[in-house]
Amino acid sequence: MVQLSVLFLLPTLASLASAHIGMWTKAGFYKKDDGYEAATPLSGKGKAVWFYHSDFSKIKVDSHPSEELVPGGTFTAELACNKKWTTIGGNASNKEACPNGKEIWKSRHVKENGPEELLGCAIGISYKGLKEIKQFSDIALKDMTVVSVAQKCVVKRDTAFPMPKNMRKCPEGGCICAWFWQGSDSADEMYMTGFRCHVKDGSDAPIPEAKAPCKGKCNPSGTPQQPLIWANGELDNVKKSGSKKPGYYDDYGFSDGAQEVFGAGSNNDPNKDNKDDKKDDKDDKKDDKKDDKKDDKKDDKKDDKDKHKDRQKDKDKDKDKHNKDNNPEVKIEYTYHTNVWVYDAL
Secondary structure (H helix, E strand, O other): OHHHHHHHHHHHHHHHHOOOOEEOOOOEOOOOOOOOHHHOOOOOOOHHHHHHHOOHHHOOOOOOOOEEEOOOOEEEEEEEOOHHHOHHHOOOOOOOOOHHHHHHHHHHHOOOOOHHHHOOEEEEEEOOOHHHOOOHHHOOHHHEEEEEEEOOOOOOOEEEEEOOOOOEOOOOOOEEEEEEEOOOOOOOOOEEEEEEEEEOOOEOOOOOOOEOOOOOOOOOOOOOEOOOOOOOOOOOOOOOEOOEOOOOOHHHOOOOEEOOOOOOOOEOOOOHHHHHHHHHHHHHHHHHHHHHHHHHHHHHHHHHHHHHHHHHHHHHHHHHHHHHHHOOOEEEEEEOOOOEEEEEEO
């Protein structure tokens, strides 16, 4: 009977394993390199166990690989129930999240009724870099900001996460990122895979201070939000709504795609100075042309004014001449010796 029970349980355990998902990357923080441990659920565990799903002491800060995030670009994450189904596991041709349990997986998680059924997944970032912390617990929830959401997730292995346009640059040594998900048709499970990341040509926008997510759009659009933490008790920042799990969709303030949560800040384009210099040169040339035009117009006005004066003088001379010709002045003198008035025309 015992043997039969074990045999009976094996398919059930296999189906459960096929419902668990992790993110797989060379930049990932993994406790074990067994190809599966990163896909185990994290619910019901203390922060020291579940937070970033890793052991900080095993990370080589100076040499650990890093994923590049490009502002306005797209980061593609490989999500699978086992590392062997990913490119880093040697299976580049596979496109399914769980090929060995595809039908089980799709029946449990891939729905047709929209993101509320899938619950979505997210990429979050902390601007406390690996060189600034001694353990993952040094990172507070307010330090973790969701920067991208895939509402229809998980459906396939390769999942696209668009990045915000004005994403802030990372400190020296890079940032600490993480992938978050919870299954739609499962126990109260949540998943987190931490990984090292850096932002290419990031801006100097202020570092966001993320607020706890909440249902009902209580956070205004554009509010930086923390990832959904709800199945551990410790650090939970949101609760289930009855029997329904929270999810990365509009009702919780998460739009599909990039979360534009970074304020104003100049982009640190390495060619920015050259571009600015060229722009200044163009502006100077433009100003010079304006000044030249103003001077030319001023000179033209002066010439016109002088010409007008000359023409007026000529007119006055002609008028005087005309007056003299038609109305000669008369000089009157009195001659005493003759006692006669003499009139001489001038």
